[in-house]
Amino acid sequence: MAIRVNPGFIDELDRYGAEDVQLCYQCGDCSTVCPHADEYYKFPRKSLRQLQMGLEQKIETTLEPWLCYYCGQCSEQCPREADPGETMMSLRRWLIGVYDFTGIARQFFKSKTSEILTIVIIGLLTGGFFLFYGFQHGNIHIYDGKDAFLNSSFIHHFDLSFGLILLVFLLINSVRMWYFTMIKGTPLKIPWWMYLKEIYQLPWHFFTQKRYAECEVKRGHKVYMPWILHLGLMLGYVTMLILVMVFIEQLQYGPEIRWQVHFFGYLASLGLIAGTVYFIRNRFIKNYIQYKKSHSTDWVFVVLLFFIVITGIAQHIFHRTGFYEIANYIYVAHLMFVVPWLFRMPFSKWSHLVYRPLAMYFATIRKETLKRQEKLTNPYALSIK
């Protein structure tokens, strides 16, 4: 099978953040220090090489970018300052654009203005819609109950329908990812039972992100702070998402919120606030190599999330202290941040929530199949690829 070379690929990746790839002279230092590179998945050097050669169709089918958690050891070590860590990050952005069938993700990654404009427009539309709806059907002075400004059952239905649309997008993109990596990406025929055997990988990597923690093993640190905070952020986010999607009526309703909802809500807020503040701070002071270069989408990601958390908490405080009017207005503001954020989901970095566990799942399957194949054909071979 011939692979078509795209000589402009390296320039295209410039827009996604990989600026210095052409500096790489293939010494292999990065692959050596990478804690995740193994006999089957050797990166970042190989990915950089493929990028330099413009093998767009090859990179499309690789899983290596998803196996990197950007701890930055490779970029620290790189004698050419070609920044392999940032290159892997850019490849992930590019891959999100490839998996997305609508092309919106590519547009967002390439053009800062289009993304911000979309967010602003959607935010304003949302604000207008909810204000209009609230003044038509409810009373601004009432926060919860039947005549509330924004009725919780209405919000519930809105959430669910919105979520469903996004889920469809994500599902289609995930299927495309599966097609690219598992059908186009490997010449081996993967037995169906392999998918069942490795299915535990999905929840395992989703909830623990264990490989992120392994990033720091080589440096000799016991706990890797970015991992802890990323995990906190993710768990807080998922908890909040479940609370909002499923339990919104109990969350918003009345003075007697159930203690379980209370408990999980506070815990999730804590995780979110700690995570966002930590990552925004790091992106500002650039203390680690992985925060030296921030793509515009990275900023949108953390800043939007930060505002969502702030408005959510403020809304809760005003509600509990009896300022129902202010609480209602802040609620609308909260929704103005939430809706664009949710809309961005399948088209932005956020979607790595889905792609990363999937990639780990696929990667393990590919590796196991390859091992099996090798055992069948040549028991002494180290690796064939």
Place this chain on the structure above:
Amino acid sequence: MRIGIFFCQIDNGLKINIDSVAKYAANLQEVEIVQILGVKPRINIDQLAETIKVNQLNRIVIAGDIPGYFKPLFTKAAATAGCNPEEIWLASFNEHGASGEDANERAKAIIACATMGVPFSLVAVGGGNPVNHTTLVIGGGIAGIQASLEIANAGKLVYLVEQNGTIGGHMAMFDKTFPTLDCAACILTPKMVSVGQHEKIKLLTNSKVVSVSGKPGTYRVKIRQRPRYVDIESCIACGLCSEVCPVKVPSEFDEGISLRKAIYIPFPQAVPNSYLVDGENCTYIQSGGQKCGVCIKKCPKECIHLDEEEKTIDIEVGNIIIATGYELLDIRKIEQYGYGIYPNVLTSLEFERLTNASGSTGGRIVMKSKRINKKTQEEEWYFSPEGIPPRNVALIHCVGSRNKKYNRYCSRVCCMYSLKFAHLLREKIPNVNVYEFYIDMRAFGKGYEEFADRIRQEGTFIVRGHTASVSMKDGELIVKGEDIFHDRLVEFKVDMVILAVGLVPAKGTEELSRILGISRDRDGWLSELDYNGNPTDTDRGGIYVAGMCQAPKDIPDTVAQASAVAAGVLRSHTSGLGVGNLSSISLTEFEKRAKNIKIK
């Protein structure tokens, strides 16, 4: 003659202040009109012709970085205006090098010559200062030795200044030279001896240049000579003093892998062949003559004078040759290779001394052994002649070279000497496994590629891929890397790691460049005037560079450059043109010279 000067530039970022140059040009004789047309002007030929006609110009000077670009337009305009197109003169700033610090002055000189109708190259001839026929060579390595011998053999007096106790430099430390595998000492020591015996070479060891004044052709140099404490003339190098000396310090010549006494001779073939005292470590000198002093009693020739003082020598020379050489990058700051932490991680020079037959193990390649220091009761590692030879050795190329964090440049010799090491290892230890980790194999010289091929065929494992880390596991060194050609990550257990450390300018280079007033490039090497056309001259007339101090280079190149420098020096003696370069010619001098040149 009525002259019009037109300024038109191509490049926006010139260092020249066009306004001040134009003002100067307007005051030149016979200049009628000066026009500044700006950057990339759109020239209207009719208008130009009108200007020429109105001012009745019969000579046009186009001044600019690339004025030839506009010449066709001016030719046309001149033809329509009735001015002779032969009389269009170009004052090209780019062509005649008006770009450095003295760009303004140079631009003025170029324009002055053009207005007088004199080609600038006829005027711009360096030199003119009468030359003193004595030469100073700074640095007694192979470059300094070669240059001194060449000049002295031509019958001119040379002062050779060396800061150590002996000449020879780094080449004296080497065992073999690549690619011919000749014995380095066999090439160098005869030259050293002839330097020592030459009646035209005044050898000043233990000396440093302190200050230089004067102009090209007559430099007054002040040299400070540290005391040697031993009379060179009467010392017979019997070694009795060294036997009784109680002080032991690491030997600089052996790169610290062996010990020497406070009174010592760097190596047996040293020139001048006499002992010297290390004043900083000598008990007698440090205690002010209160303690020790056994060597004085032991000396049969009574040539040790521990109360000797520092001397200052003033000389006047015509030319100065800098051959100060290099040193290794301090690789303690590159932590990933574990140098200084693991005993058997060596630098290239350390290995060079280890494998040298005059080294502390007599040329046996061994791993370090442990012993207990009697004074401090601490364990220390040293090379014992009875040590165990290594079974697996890793050679790592490009340590600190071609690395944006340390040296951006290629150190040029590391690939070749690493290959040489592989050969020496396989020659001296049977069944040794040698792994070479390289990024790009730079075998560029005569016979180098063949040498690399030979080493490959000898069975050295040559791994394309740099090693990122050296670590220790169960007492064995582990070298990790990526074998790119075989597409796998590799991990080797080795007994010894030799790092091909990058080269940096020698310690005093910056100070020396300040004393002599010559510039250095951004990596710290001394700059030559023109890398292609004039690789030995510096931007100050009468000062030359040779060898490694200019840029990393191998021994053949160093020797060749040293001889080339000698040719330059001798040319200045015999040609009668004197020395000096363009930047030392003043603007009035340019004008005067241009006036004196008659063009038919």
